[in-house]
Amino acid sequence: MREARAGHGERAVRAAGTGRAGDGAAVRARDLVVHVGHEDRRVLDGVDLAVPAGTALLVVGPSGCGKSTLARVLAGVVPQTLPGRVAGHVEVAGADPRDVPVARLAADVALVQQCPGDQLCLGRVDDELRFALENRGADPATVDARVATALAAAGVGHLHDRATHALSGGEAQRVALAAALVADPAVLVLDEPTALLDPAGAREVGALLAGLTRHDPDGADDPDAPGGGQAAEVAERVDGADDTDGARGTDSRPRRAVVLVEHRLDELGRLPGATLVLDHDGRVVAHGPTPRVLREHAARLARLGCWLPLGVRLEAAGAPGPLGSGPTDAWLAGLAAAHGRDAGTSTAATTGTPALRARSFAVKRAGTPVVRDVDLDLRAGEVLAVVGPNGGGKSTLLRGLAGLDPTTGHLDVVGRAPVAMVFQDPEHQLLARTVREEVAWSPRLAGTPDVDERVARTLDAAGLAHLAGANPFRLSGGEQRRLSLATATVLDPAVLLADEPTFGLDRARALATARELRRLADGGGAVALVTHDLALVARLADRVAVVVDGRVVAVAASSAVLADDALCAAARLVRPPLLDWWVRTGRGLGVDLRVLEDALDARVLARDAAPAVRR
Amino acid sequence: MSPLERWNPTVKLATVLVLSTAVLLVTDPVTPAIGHGLAVAALVGLGRVPLRTVVLGHAPFLAVAASLLVVNVVTRTGGETVAVGPLAVGADGLAVGASLALRTLFVGVLSLTLVLTTDPVRLMTSLHEHARLPATWTFAVLAAHRLLEELPATWHTVRCAQAVWDPRRTPGTLPRSPRALGAAAFALLVAAVRRSERLAVAMESRGLGSGPRTVSRPVPLGPPDVLAAVAVLAVAAGVAVLGAHAGWLTGVDALVR
Numbered sequence: 001m002r003e004a005r006a007g008h009g010e011r012a013v014r015a016a017g018t019g020r021a022g023d024g025a026a027v028r029a030r031d032l033v034v035h036v037g038h039e040d041r042r043v044l045d046g047v048d049l050a051v052p053a054g055t056a057l058l059v060v061g062p063s064g065c066g067k068s069t070l071a072r073v074l075a076g077v078v079p080q081t082l083p084g085r086v087a088g089h090v091e092v093a094g095a096d097p098r099d100v101p102v103a104r105l106a107a108d109v110a111l112v113q114q115c116p117g118d119q120l121c122l123g124r125v126d127d128e129l130r131f132a133l134e135n136r137g138a139d140p141a142t143v144d145a146r147v148a149t150a151l152a153a154a155g156v157g158h159l160h161d162r163a164t165h166a167l168s169g170g171e172a173q174r175v176a177l178a179a180a181l182v183a184d185p186a187v188l189v190l191d192e193p194t195a196l197l198d199p200a201g202a203r204e205v206g207a208l209l210a211g212l213t214r215h216d217p218d219g220a221d222d223p224d225a226p227g228g229g230q231a232a233e234v235a236e237r238v239d240g241a242d243d244t245d246g247a248r249g250t251d252s253r254p255r256r257a258v259v260l261v262e263h264r265l266d267e268l269g270r271l272p273g274a275t276l277v278l279d280h281d282g283r284v285v286a287h288g289p290t291p292r293v294l295r296e297h298a299a300r301l302a303r304l305g306c307w308l309p310l311g312v313r314l315e316a317a318g319a320p321g322p323l324g325s326g327p328t329d330a331w332l333a334g335l336a337a338a339h340g341r342d343a344g345t346s347t348a349a350t351t352g353t354p355a356l357r358a359r360s361f362a363v364k365r366a367g368t369p370v371v372r373d374v375d376l377d378l379r380a381g382e383v384l385a386v387v388g389p390n391g392g393g394k395s396t397l398l399r400g401l402a403g404l405d406p407t408t409g410h411l412d413v414v415g416r417a418p419v420a421m422v423f424q425d426p427e428h429q430l431l432a433r434t435v436r437e438e439v440a441w442s443p444r445l446a447g448t449p450d451v452d453e454r455v456a457r458t459l460d461a462a463g464l465a466h467l468a469g470a471n472p473f474r475l476s477g478g479e480q481r482r483l484s485l486a487t488a489t490v491l492d493p494a495v496l497l498a499d500e501p502t503f504g505l506d507r508a509r510a511l512a513t514a515r516e517l518r519r520l521a522d523g524g525g526a527v528a529l530v531t532h533d534l535a536l537v538a539r540l541a542d543r544v545a546v547v548v549d550g551r552v553v554a555v556a557a558s559s560a561v562l563a564d565d566a567l568c569a570a571a572r573l574v575r576p577p578l579l580d581w582w583v584r585t586g587r588g589l590g591v592d593l594r595v596l597e598d599a600l601d602a603r604v605l606a607r608d609a610a611p612a613v614r615r
Numbered sequence: 616m617s618p619l620e621r622w623n624p625t626v627k628l629a630t631v632l633v634l635s636t637a638v639l640l641v642t643d644p645v646t647p648a649i650g651h652g653l654a655v656a657a658l659v660g661l662g663r664v665p666l667r668t669v670v671l672g673h674a675p676f677l678a679v680a681a682s683l684l685v686v687n688v689v690t691r692t693g694g695e696t697v698a699v700g701p702l703a704v705g706a707d708g709l710a711v712g713a714s715l716a717l718r719t720l721f722v723g724v725l726s727l728t729l730v731l732t733t734d735p736v737r738l739m740t741s742l743h744e745h746a747r748l749p750a751t752w753t754f755a756v757l758a759a760h761r762l763l764e765e766l767p768a769t770w771h772t773v774r775c776a777q778a779v780w781d782p783r784r785t786p787g788t789l790p791r792s793p794r795a796l797g798a799a800a801f802a803l804l805v806a807a808v809r810r811s812e813r814l815a816v817a818m819e820s821r822g823l824g825s826g827p828r829t830v831s832r833p834v835p836l837g838p839p840d841v842l843a844a845v846a847v848l849a850v851a852a853g854v855a856v857l858g859a860h861a862g863w864l865t866g867v868d869a870l871v872r
Contacts, residue, residue: 072816075820077816077819077820081812081815081816081819082812082816101824101825102816102819102820103819103822103823103824103825104822104825104826106819106820106821106822106825107822107825109820110820111816111820113813113816113817115813118810118813118814118817119813119814119816119817119820120817121754121757121758121761121814121817121818121821122736122757122761123735123736123757123761124736127736130831130832131754131821131823132821132822133829133831134828134829134830134831135750135821135822135823135824135825135828136822136825136828137826137827137828137829138829138831139829140829140830140831140833143829143831144831165761165764179821180820183822399775402775402779403784403785403786403787404775404778404779404786404787404789405775405787406787407786407787411786418781418782418783418784419779420779421779423772423775423776423779425772425776425806427802427805427806427809428769428772428773428776428777428802428806429776429777429779429780429802430802431777431780431798431799431802441780442780442781442782445780445781445782445783446782446783473805487780491782
């Protein structure tokens with residue numbers, strides 16, 4: 001019953017032993033130009049990169065810069081499985097990913113994608129890992145042990161017999177990583193593995209990734225690694241780690257190379273040794289040791305709309321030392337004080353009249369209440385953030401408040417209807433043939449007299465005027481997000497509900513979305529948004545509602561909720577570093593966090609970009 | 616695992632197919648009734664499926680069975696007139712209708728046996744091992760199964776997401792107009808295509824289809840599995856022989872009478 005290859009060692013080992021590049025680079029690209037999709041859009045333009053075996057490369061850049069496409073090219077998915085044209089030289093684990101079939105390439109190159117649910121193919125956790133080994137012709141006698149080892153290494157050994165659909169996002173993503181690593185690939189490609197996770201889940205995966213990328217001579221040997229300052233923290237994190245990666249550390253094969261596309265850098269904790277920065281057109285801005293690239297290009301990265309690790313941000317802004325040191329505390333307090341009070345903290349939150357009032361409110365799905373015992377006011381002029389663990393009922397609560405799912409109890413929409421809502425996946429909401437028709441949909445149904453004028457104005461404000469005649473399904477993900485927000489705001493709704501309106505967006509676009517929501521609230525609207533981004537909550541929200549297991553366990557001013565350690569732990573909220581500093585120290589020094597964020601951004605942007613380092 | 620769960624899924628599937636085909640040749644009501652009774656007994660006794668689950672599982676088949684009975688009673692007027700309550704119906708129609716209805720229930724219980732006592736991964740592994748189906752095919756079926764399980768939830772989300780654009784909507788209800796359902800169906804299709812694209816990438820990047828594969832948890836196929844099939848078919852043959860001797864067994868020729 002066993003197939004011919006069983007017991008002879010799997011194909012992975014043989015393939016890896018043969019064609020590795022002579023210079024030790026496990027991944028190499030020269031003048032890589034990639035066009036994707038049926039529209040043949042160019043997304044990567046002249047990319048050069050090299051990732052030696054045993055090192056890790058971080059790829060950062062704004063939304064739509066071709067980061068994901070790069071990951072897919074390295075795994076052979078573009079152009080083999082998805083349409084695209086790949087020109088130039090590219091070599092991964094000694095093979096050309098355009099020629100070797102994806103499944104065969106997979107013996108050496110493992111790919112982990114963004115959405116945790118979409119990459120688990122089978123119903124049970126251990127089946128998923130066995131599947132990965134069996135496909136590569138692994139010796140059946142060793143499979144159980146290897147599965148157990150890989151699950152344990154990913155910290156999910158206890159989940160071995162669980163159903164994959166019942167896992168939390170963080171658990172599922174760690175299982176996906178275990179399934180990618182179980183066959184011991186020479187190259188690991190990760191495409192934003194933390195993008196869709198709640199803060200605690202992102203930390204779990206981040207910690208695991210830090211372990212994978214930790215031994216990295218490239219970063220550690222950086223000749224101009226600074227002796228002090230914030231960038232040193234990055235270098236130190238890289239070379240301070242010991243080699244405990246037993247799977248690869250002990251055998252004679254060259255070590256694994258890792259390519260990590262990610263923008264939640266603070267969640268990662270430890271960064272890969274080298275970094276590649278791409279711009280909006282898919283061109284290389286910088287490629288080199290992480291500390292140097294991030295330090296020298298901080299202002300450029302900020303302008304591109306990328307997230308920067310807090311350490312780099314502080315150093316670029318001119319902080320005297322790392323976060324938590326006395327001088328830096330004083331410097332931050334001074335910076336916030338000097339920047340003044342222009343963040344416009346809303347007072348409407350405490351005084352505004354309720355635009356929407358829910359009492360003993362419950363939302364049912366298939367007859368059973370998923371969210372219950374809700375007493376909640378949404379006030380005109382406020383932004384309310386709804387936070388809590390994945391699967392806790394946040395989206396269901398919003399759908400109930402929007403009058404979509406069946407509900408019980410009292411729900412009063414004060415003032416003018418309708419309640420508008422932006423869903424998590426913009427493609428679910430599309431129903432017209434063109435962008436213009438899409439935005440015109442609600443005004444037409446409402447019988448608004450000035451439809452055309454209103455639509456034109458809204459498209460302009462959303463920066464979508466040039467796409468008015470385009471098919472909404474053909475827009476990029478970021479454009480679709482802007483479209484659904486434009487459609488939701490075209491009637492100036494009294495209440496806007498938004499389900500994770502910023503997830504997967506780069507920092508510039510996330511902040512632009514935040515400004516749009518703030519503008520709506522300042523104009524007298526009531527806004528509620530579901531989000532996992534606590535930095536965004538601190539920056540945008542007046543009040544926070546915490547939803548755990550289908551109940552609203554707390555509603556209070558943002559600062560009170562974010563500072564409540566017990567509440568944060570119960571709701572799996574993990575504060576990002578600057579917010580944590582503000583709770584522990586900054587608050588006591590009278591710092592307004594919103595002002596401080598703005599001041600830091602202004603300082604970073606004001607810094608002149610160093611001349612580009614292209615290697 | 617219950618005996619029915621332990622039974623090799625490929626052999627079980629083949630046996631169920633043989634029985635389902637054989638019962639097509641029978642047009643009397645008694646034979647499928649005996650088959651149905653035996654199948655229910657096996658499902659409860661050897662499959663250890665709660666009787667309540669078996670009864671509830673009958674619902675869709677009962678609907679089909681009832682309509683078959685009614686259609687035949689109404690359209691076949693031959694034979695003696697039989698009084699059913701206040702109605703007078705033809706005996707032929709009643710016999711054929713009852714036979715078709717009971718046949719439906721029998722095949723229904725056989726399907727329940729497959730669904731309730733077979734682990735999908737075991738079935739696919741066994742089909743790959745013993746029926747020589749390509750692994751790419753069997754795992755594609757498993758992935759499609761996962762996709763199908765999620766479709767109802769996605770359908771609901773899409774309908775909510777589109778309904779919210781109507782400022783005059785009635786709270787708690789979703790639009791049912793053909794236009795609204797059409798738009799939702801299109802968005803669902805797009806979502807399903809995107810999802811299956813990502814699943815395909817995931818399966819390829821797990822190395823599916825890279826060449827000969829091994830099986831770490833082979834599904835055993837031994838003499839007991841075959842013996843069980845032989846026993847089941849022998850019982851079925853026994854029921855047929857009994858019917859022929861007792862005189863109630865009729866074949867397809869009864870239909871054209």
